[in-house]
Amino acid sequence: MKSPIIWGHRGAGFTNTLPSYKKCVDLGVDGLKTEARLSKDGVVILRFKPSIIIDGKRKLIKESNLEVIKQVILENNEEIPSLNEMFDAFNDKIRYNFDIWDVETGIKIIDVAKQYDLLEKIEITKPAGYRDPFHTLLKPLRKKDNDVILMNSLFSEKQITEDKYELLDHMRTLNIQVVNLSHHRFNMGIFKLVKKFGFKFYVWGVLFKYFLKKFITLNYKGMGIDGIYSHHPDKAVKLKRKYQSS
Template sequence: MLEISHRGAGGLGPENTLRSFKIALKYDIDMIETDLWLSKDNKLVINHDSDLKRIYKVNKKIKDLTLDEIKSINSDIPSLEEVFALVDSKVQLNLEIKTPEVVKYLIKEIKDSDYPVDKLLISSNYLNVLNIVKQEIPSIRIAWIFHSIGSSVGQFFWSLMVVKVLFLVQNHVVKKIQDNNIKILVLHKVLATKRFIDKLHKLKIKVLIWTVDGKEQIIKYRNKGVDGIISNYPNKF
């Protein structure tokens, strides 16, 4: 089972910062998950939100700032280039594409980088974006995120609502997976029932779940047979 640290090490330091990545690398994990946006000058920037308001108290969109301007707000906000250099293929990286505009520049950066493709997993809500990545870099792994909503609270209540019609959702997910040749699915933990996991495994689909932060919960989902757990606390694996 893949042990995946979320947003660097989002529970142990400021999420998606260089410091957070350094913390994550202290633990015996398999992968670090992070999020990509595009700056005004077309640089790939690491941040979960489209703006800098929640973490940095600056109400500005990443797309409206150059990388230098972002660094002037907080120098610990990394570019993807910096993350590649810091992690240096010590662990795998799960790069989530937050907006379709990222894909063109991400493909170029991967091709131009020495970072091993087999150490990368590209994930997104956008199936069309994942298909583009796979066409351009056939050997890379892709993962479909079903379904991600901006806030964690919104995601939780959305997932609870979906559970009410889970059999319909499962059929929808399976069809999308088969139509798009997806081999890895990322699910909110509320949707990760043992029956659904087993069904996906029969279709040779791997299942990663987020966000599982307690030791007992990690054991629970490990016993359900998931292929990877995403946690803010790499020290709890």
């Protein structure tokens, strides 16, 4: 059984900056998970918030050029990074996972990944908080590329079980490869169901050692959790190494 991918959620330290990503990679994570937004001039920016503060005024990233965005100095004296800077820093050493909120950002990520020959290293995710049906975001990306890994993040297992598993059927039709569920809503019944449908299974929001151990060591007939999102990558990496070697 393969051990799960440990995703460092926004890095380690001051979130979504290049030093925090580097620290996370140095800890030994398998991949970095962050959020991506498109600037006015078409550059992929890595930031959770949709806006920046310039001269005391709030501006949306989608209405700001890269030159303006780079004027923002964060509390750790770092700039807001771009996707290109992330790829330049880590190249093919790790995997990459991006939450997006619009199709244009996803398409740009695919294009940039292809320029860096990193398409096999990226995964693009519909966030759990995305309000429209998942296919409005992911279907155009599947049309863009047949192979890129696409993921559907969910708050609740009820989203999976309602309407006779219509969600899973629709995801399978569009070749959305991964279900990513809040770990608080995990149960073995839903795990078995998702695996039966042929999907990979990730859990997000995993913070404490008890739950990290639970998901790292889970084994049902040779099947386990495929990926874990954690804001504590140091704990997650140590536990993964411990139970890999035991």
